Amino acid sequence: MVMALVSAGCGSAARPQSPSGDSAQEQQKLLVWDWKSGEPAAADYIEKAKADFAKRHPGLTVEFVAQPFDQYYTLLGTAIQAGKGPDVMLFNGGGQIRDRVDALLPLDQYVAEDKSRLAGWDAFSKDGKTYAAPVTLQGHPIYYNKALYEKAGLDPADPPKTWDEFVSGCAAVKKATGATCFALGNKEGAGIQFFLSGLGSGVLTPQEYDDWIAGKRDWTSPHVRRIFELWKEAGDKGLNNDGANSTAMFTDIFRVFETGKAAHIIGLMSDVGHWKDFGEFLPPDKIGVMQAPVVTDGATPSLPYDGGIGYAVAKWTKDPALAADLVRSLTSTDALTAFYAKAGAIASDTTIDFAQAGPAVAAIASEIKTGRPALHVALSSKTLDLMGRLSQQLLSGSTTVDKVVEQLAASDRAS
Amino acid sequence: MPIESPSRLVRPAGSGRAGAATVTHRGRRRDARRGRAERIAPYVLVAPAVLIIVGLRLWPLVLGVNFSFTGDGELNGTPVGLSNYLELAGDPLFRTSLRNVGLLVLLLPVAVAIPGLLATFIYLRVPGHRVYRSVYFFPAVLSPVIVGAIFNLLLGYDGPLNALLGTVGVGPVDWLGDPGVAMFTVVGVHIWATFGMALVVFLAGFSTLDASLLDAARVDGASLRRTIWHVIIPSLTRTIQFVFVTTMIGMLTSMFGLLFVMTNGGPEGSTYLPEFYIWHQQGQMNQPALASAASTVLFVVMLVVGLLQITLLRRSGRQD
Structure with missing residues (x-):
């Protein structure tokens, strides 16, 4: 029997897509799936969005169903296979939505007006079509602890511009306070992703950076190699906290930074590990955001960020215009302002005034215009998985930079 | 086969050979029908258990083995022989x-x-x-x-x-x-x-x-x-x-x-x-x-x- 199966394996492990249901029926209710609406911090946001939608479409009910995030895409996968489910749904930008665009409605004709007001569209686009409107932006600013800078006699208002300055500054901080340079949590292998994206713009030339994002990644470039050398150097020279390979990025390492045991952390902009999170322990005026230190002459540091989460419309929804209108309400300035203020997220709306939340947010907001997509987001999940393991080997010294770059290049080519 | 013996055990007393001499034509037909029912009965009785095992255990197992010979992603559903095992x-x-x-x-x-x-x-x-x-x-x-x-x-x-x-x-x-x-x-x-x-x-x-x-x-x-x-x-x-x-x-x-x-x-x-x-x-x-x-x-x-x-x-x- 095994032989028969070997030669004739049939069916498919993942169910093929089935066509969607009927349409052209009076829509009475819109169903929304996400993992955010259940959180108390998002209540205001949902309320504002609902109110905005009700103003334009009175008498229509909108039901939000908050799914647990760890099962979200599994549940969504089932709905997509069945060809029915929510009309509007939340997505992470990048691979998660691009893998599922077959089930989604292109929104370009509906959201044209919002294009310039919101940032982060690229993460929700594929082949020139937009499939979701961004709600938040996610990226990797380098945060630093100004209090530690002061203690070490460094100017907190003028963070280091080059890698050499950065490393000597770290030495001063270490000497004065005992704090390490980086707070690094690489247990899940996520540390290298943050490192690559956080520092990449200071190492790659602008041309290399654009090529990388466009998919023309030259793994033989000395600058790409340099990023992994820096990673290894940081480990070898003791710039990282001890036990980086056994410290979880989510969320143990953020505590290390908050409690002043490390001077820098490459963190996030939204959800967790960001300015608002750190603000619980560090006063907002003691948290700084710096640009990537320049390693290569000619590199132009920029904020690496992409669209974080965004709402999309299912192909099977009965009235696409109506569902798209709900997406517009969910990305209205009012709603997004509430989301940013309560949930601690850099909302996608560029017209929001972020200044009152402290200098760190203001610094991030000012860089959004010049920011570019994060380097690691361009890699496939398979390559990222491999990179996580290889980065742990680099830290423990059981492999070399050459071998790592070689393996990553092979994995990147294959996917 | 062990299945034969329980059917003999459950045979009611009246259907034994003692009554055979006085059986009419109709009675014989009824007897035959009953005999067939008795032969089927054990299969019917074990059927739920067998169906559960086959339907919920063996069939998924066969499906799983079957899927292991198909591809992922773009090759979803196409037979790929042993390539998954080689991978x-x-x-x-x-x-x-x-x-x-x-x-x-x-x-x-x-x-x-x-x-x-x-x-x-x-x-x-x-x-x-x-x-x-x-x-x-x-x-x-x-x-x-x-x-x-x-x-x-x-x-x-x-x-x-x-x-x-x-x-x-x-x-x-x-x-x-x-x-x-x-x-x-x-x-x-x-x-x-x-x-x-x-x-x-x-x-x-x-x-x-x-x-x-x-x-x-x-x-x-x-x-x-x-x-x-x-x-x-x-x-x-x-x-x-x-x-x-x-x-x-x-x-x-x-x-x-x-x-x-x-x-x-x-x-x-x-x-x-x-x-x-x-x-x-x-x-x-x-x-x-x-x-x-x-x-x-x-x-x-x-x-x-x-x-x-x-x-x-x-x-x-x-x-x-």
């Missing part, structure tokens, strides 16, 4: 996971010896044995997630255990971050969390132990070590074998929770087990067909291990 063979991560299964088998004697030894002490009534009996069982009621979270804190690089080691001058050990140590750490925690069950089984075994043998040993002046080696272990052979089998199954099938919480397969992929690999490929990498192939390999491994264990148990059963 597994070439994947260092999967090889590590199989090697770790081997490591578990090697560590099995330790996992059995610990509850065995502790049960012996309790049986020999060391001071405070009543307290120990419940204390030892306590971790067995905790979920692996809770156990993992507790030990994550204890074994952190800057955690209390390393602080304790520091006070006696032993350098900090990266319990969960050193690829050479992490697997042993997780197995150690697993043993800690589950040996309570094996301990109970051992205690039950002890209750069948002939006390006069122990008394005789004591009268002869045998030391504790000799008593354990020459009296207790031989008398408990069957219990020990049973604990071996159940511990083995527990190690191979229920480490997922601990791995997930404590190491997430790392560092450097050193704590992968096939189960974790399957979950990772299916849930994280979106490669269900490759995961099916890995499941099939795990199934074969478990089948071999299971058959070996059955043989072992059967042989010990014959000895009695």
Whole structure:
């Protein structure tokens, strides 16, 4: 029997897509799936969005169903296979939505007006079509602890511009306070992703950076190699906290930074590990955001960020215009302002005034215009998985930079 | 066929040969019908059980094996022959996971010896044995997630255990971050969390132990070590074998929770087990067909291990 199966394996492990249901029926209710609406911090946001939608479409009910995030895409996968489910749904930008665009409605004709007001569209686009409107932006600013800078006699208002300055500054901080340079949590292998994206713009030339994002990644470039050398150097020279390979990025390492045991952390902009999170322990005026230190002459540091989460419309929804209108309400300035203020997220709306939340947010907001997509987001999940393991080997010294770059290049080519 | 005999047993008294002489034509037909019904009855009765086994166990198994010969992603649904298995063979991560299964088998004697030894002490009534009996069982009621979270804190690089080691001058050990140590750490925690069950089984075994043998040993002046080696272990052979089998199954099938919480397969992929690999490929990498192939390999491994264990148990059963 095994032989028969070997030669004739049939069916498919993942169910093929089935066509969607009927349409052209009076829509009475819109169903929304996400993992955010259940959180108390998002209540205001949902309320504002609902109110905005009700103003334009009175008498229509909108039901939000908050799914647990760890099962979200599994549940969504089932709905997509069945060809029915929510009309509007939340997505992470990048691979998660691009893998599922077959089930989604292109929104370009509906959201044209919002294009310039919101940032982060690229993460929700594929082949020139937009499939979701961004709600938040996610990226990797380098945060630093100004209090530690002061203690070490460094100017907190003028963070280091080059890698050499950065490393000597770290030495001063270490000497004065005992704090390490980086707070690094690489247990899940996520540390290298943050490192690559956080520092990449200071190492790659602008041309290399654009090529990388466009998919023309030259793994033989000395600058790409340099990023992994820096990673290894940081480990070898003791710039990282001890036990980086056994410290979880989510969320143990953020505590290390908050409690002043490390001077820098490459963190996030939204959800967790960001300015608002750190603000619980560090006063907002003691948290700084710096640009990537320049390693290569000619590199132009920029904020690496992409669209974080965004709402999309299912192909099977009965009235696409109506569902798209709900997406517009969910990305209205009012709603997004509430989301940013309560949930601690850099909302996608560029017209929001972020200044009152402290200098760190203001610094991030000012860089959004010049920011570019994060380097690691361009890699496939398979390559990222491999990179996580290889980065742990680099830290423990059981492999070399050459071998790592070689393996990553092979994995990147294959996917 | 055994199926024939119950039907004869359930035949009602009136349908026996005694009445055969007076049977009419109609009666004979009714008799034949009843005979057929009786022949069918056992099949009908076992049908639900068979259908459940076939429908919910064997059919999914066949489907899973079948899917392992199809592709992922763009090749979804197309037969790809053995390529998934070749990919597994070439994947260092999967090889590590199989090697770790081997490591578990090697560590099995330790996992059995610990509850065995502790049960012996309790049986020999060391001071405070009543307290120990419940204390030892306590971790067995905790979920692996809770156990993992507790030990994550204890074994952190800057955690209390390393602080304790520091006070006696032993350098900090990266319990969960050193690829050479992490697997042993997780197995150690697993043993800690589950040996309570094996301990109970051992205690039950002890209750069948002939006390006069122990008394005789004591009268002869045998030391504790000799008593354990020459009296207790031989008398408990069957219990020990049973604990071996159940511990083995527990190690191979229920480490997922601990791995997930404590190491997430790392560092450097050193704590992968096939189960974790399957979950990772299916849930994280979106490669269900490759995961099916890995499941099939795990199934074969478990089948071999299971058959070996059955043989072992059967042989010990014959000895009695």
